Amino acid sequence: MTWKTTAARILFLMIVIGGAAAASAQQPPPPRPSDPTAPTQPPSAAQEGFVPVDQLPKAQDTMPAARLVAIAYAFVWVMLFGYVMSIWRRLSTVEREMQSVSRRIGTGGRTP
Amino acid sequence: MQKLFVPFAIVAAAMFVCAPFIILAAPYESTMGLVQKIFYFHAPIAMTMFVSAFVCGIGSAIFLFTRRSGADRVAVSAAELTSVLGIIVLVTGPLWARKAWGVWWEWDARLTSTLVLWLTFQAYLLLRRYGGPGSDRLAAGVGLFGMANVPFVYWSVNVWRTLHPKTSVVPTLQPGMRGPFWFCFLAFILFFMLTLHLRTRLEKRRAELEALYLAAEE
Numbered sequence: 602m603t604w605k606t607t608a609a610r611i612l613f614l615m616i617v618i619g620g621a622a623a624a625s626a627q628q629p630p631p632p633r634p635s636d637p638t639a640p641t642q643p644p645s646a647a648q649e650g651f652v653p654v655d656q657l658p659k660a661q662d663t664m665p666a667a668r669l670v671a672i673a674y675a676f677v678w679v680m681l682f683g684y685v686m687s688i689w690r691r692l693s694t695v696e697r698e699m700q701s702v703s704r705r706i707g708t709g710g711r712t713p
Numbered sequence: 714m715q716k717l718f719v720p721f722a723i724v725a726a727a728m729f730v731c732a733p734f735i736i737l738a739a740p741y742e743s744t745m746g747l748v749q750k751i752f753y754f755h756a757p758i759a760m761t762m763f764v765s766a767f768v769c770g771i772g773s774a775i776f777l778f779t780r781r782s783g784a785d786r787v788a789v790s791a792a793e794l795t796s797v798l799g800i801i802v803l804v805t806g807p808l809w810a811r812k813a814w815g816v817w818w819e820w821d822a823r824l825t826s827t828l829v830l831w832l833t834f835q836a837y838l839l840l841r842r843y844g845g846p847g848s849d850r851l852a853a854g855v856g857l858f859g860m861a862n863v864p865f866v867y868w869s870v871n872v873w874r875t876l877h878p879k880t881s882v883v884p885t886l887q888p889g890m891r892g893p894f895w896f897c898f899l900a901f902i903l904f905f906m907l908t909l910h911l912r913t914r915l916e917k918r919r920a921e922l923e924a925l926y927l928a929a930e931e
Contacts, residue, residue, distance in 0.1 A: 610851050610854070647742060647743075647744050647745060647749075647878060647882070648876070648877070648878050648879055648882075649878075649879060649881055649882070649885075650881060650882055650885040650886075651742045651743075651749065651752075651878075651882060651885075651886060651887065651890060652742065652743040652744070652887075653739075653740035653741065653742065653743070653887045653889050653890055654740060654741050654742070654743045655740060655741070656741070657741050657746050657747060666746060666747040666748040666812050667747060669748055669751070669808045669809070669811060669812055670747060670748060670750050670751055670808075672808055673751045673754065673755070673804075673805040673808045673809070674733070674751075674754060676801065676804055676805065676808075677754050677758070677801055677805065680797060680800065680801050681729075681801075681904065684797050684908065685908060685911075688908065688911050688912055688915060689911075691915055692911070692914065692915045692918065695915065695918045695919055695922055696918065698922055699918065699921065699922050699925060702922065702925040702926060702929055703925060705929055706925065706928060706929050
């Protein structure tokens, strides 16, 4: 594969992904405050900064936050642990294979 | 790094064991309550993902211009880590959003650009696996593009209208929240360094195995 082909492929990928990002990022213009027909915005959830409190605020909907937090943290743990185990397993497989090939070379290519 | 690996791994494991207790002790956020606790893992993982994308991009650039195989090994390892961290960010974010915004997903600038960033690194890994000869250079180009995407993802909340918290949140964190946040960030950066080292070693071993097979054939 020549450098020109590689460069052309990279350029093509950049255009496709960049185009997708630009198209998806297009937002409708924000409504003017004086416009009575403008839809009201939902209240933002601490967009500018977080305000700490000692007590939990009263629940406003039925979605249990504790379950969502538990799922989120469990997912993080499982993913991180699973990934480390996957690297470990792949590394062990390669090491075993290396030993096997080294032995084969040592015995002059004959299978034991 | 080889000598420091075990002590660093012990420190990282201890930090991950302590993290839930530190997060539990942090104050609640006034409007979001308990669900905001996801922030202490979600945001540091996202920042580590950005670091990982940069490592991949820099490794790819070095490989493209100097053809050093070591740089390529670091790049492919960082790309895989970006992909793993990216899927965590893309799953924990909606879990937080469902409670805070009332929806699992919004096609706004931050969420969409993060998805595009993750897809870019998926493209990188697919290219490496199925691209055939020359795919390493092509993938390096994709890695560079992925790195270039990071500032857009970071600034997207400040430029476009979005429900996502802005970049001003982290610098303005109150002391009770600041400590747990940076503690978790440090833990994830340590985890990133350790897994990057391990994953790069795997790539090196694979290259050595390939050389051994060639030697065995001769």
